[in-house]
Amino acid sequence: MTSALPERLPERLTTSVPDRAGVAVVVNPTKLDDGAALRDRITAALAARHLPAPLWLETSEQDPGFGMAEQALARGAGVVMACGGDGTVRAVLTVLAGTGVPLAVLPAGTGNLLARNLGLPVGDLAAAVEIALTGRDRAIDVGRLEPADDDGRHQRFAIMAGVGLDAAIMRDAPEGVKARLGWPAYVLSALRHLRRPGVRIRLELDGRPVMTTRVQTVVIGNMGRLQGGVQLLPDATPDDGALDVAVLAGRGLLDWARIVGRVLTRRPGLDQRFLTFRAQRVSVTLRHLQPRQADGDLLDPGRLLDARIEPGAVLVRVPSEGSA
Numbered sequence: 001m002t003s004a005l006p007e008r009l010p011e012r013l014t015t016s017v018p019d020r021a022g023v024a025v026v027v028n029p030t031k032l033d034d035g036a037a038l039r040d041r042i043t044a045a046l047a048a049r050h051l052p053a054p055l056w057l058e059t060s061e062q063d064p065g066f067g068m069a070e071q072a073l074a075r076g077a078g079v080v081m082a083c084g085g086d087g088t089v090r091a092v093l094t095v096l097a098g099t100g101v102p103l104a105v106l107p108a109g110t111g112n113l114l115a116r117n118l119g120l121p122v123g124d125l126a127a128a129v130e131i132a133l134t135g136r137d138r139a140i141d142v143g144r145l146e147p148a149d150d151d152g153r154h155q156r157f158a159i160m161a162g163v164g165l166d167a168a169i170m171r172d173a174p175e176g177v178k179a180r181l182g183w184p185a186y187v188l189s190a191l192r193h194l195r196r197p198g199v200r201i202r203l204e205l206d207g208r209p210v211m212t213t214r215v216q217t218v219v220i221g222n223m224g225r226l227q228g229g230v231q232l233l234p235d236a237t238p239d240d241g242a243l244d245v246a247v248l249a250g251r252g253l254l255d256w257a258r259i260v261g262r263v264l265t266r267r268p269g270l271d272q273r274f275l276t277f278r279a280q281r282v283s284v285t286l287r288h289l290q291p292r293q294a295d296g297d298l299l300d301p302g303r304l305l306d307a308r309i310e311p312g313a314v315l316v317r318v319p320s321e322g323s324a
Helices: 035-048 066-074 086-096 113-117 125-134 165-172 175-181 184-193 253-265
Strands: 022-027 055-058 077-084 103-107 136-146 160-164 199-205 208-215 217-221 243-248 274-279 281-294 297-318
Touching (some): 022 035, 022 066, 035 125, 055 066, 066 077, 077 086, 077 125, 086 103, 086 113, 103 113, 160 165, 160 297, 165 297, 199 274, 208 243, 217 281, 243 297, 274 281
Parallel strands (some): 077 103, 103 297
Antiparallel strands (some): 136 297, 160 281, 199 281, 217 243, 243 274
């Protein structure tokens, strides 16, 4: 089921890139075996182009990258490289949204979902650095969560935000398994939660009530690809000016087997266990506090997940036309 969109979508941002030449690197040092080697590589690549050494900003346990991205803008960066996992990338794009300053992704995490959805190289930092310096800028949409945090910052996501089972899986994936095997850790976590009781929700799309029902999870997607290449929302694209929504209501192992089968085979059609919608603003109100996540980052538990699309809000550096 898909809700009708307004005939005219909001205009995309036309903010021009400021006249800046500096490069900033926001890096999560815990994701790199040899951060010094990467820094030397980027410095050498910039020197070959007669550009100064990069502004090197390391994230911390207290700040996954918000403050570092703000510092990069304040210091005049013309492009900001985000090196780390999805959490680092999300923090940087949250700050860069609407500024016109491009984001270059250097994937170094477990999921690397933005890189995978945009076809950027994963597991090859040298190739990612080359794209950061020579690629073109692609405008993508992002989702903005309401309300703003206590500090006035709106959390944003590029891939998906979710509440309920979806976030519980992220929360409880074994860290040791994630470090050794990567995304299969989320499968193990999912198996532990399949019998998790549902929660009653009220779903509104573009301000209109759509349903009040009991579900296991609601996922709001700007892009559709999950870990392991699974396409949860195959119609979601990063520049269509809309959010895609999946409402999952499996009540037992058989239901979940059918849901997984439908996702893997991309079978169309209505199914009360797995409903999909599309809108520019999605509001999920819950009866009880539930875990919530945005691009794999855990948010504080809450009774509301409210997202609206920001068309073309972030520029992402992608391979130039005709390049590998």
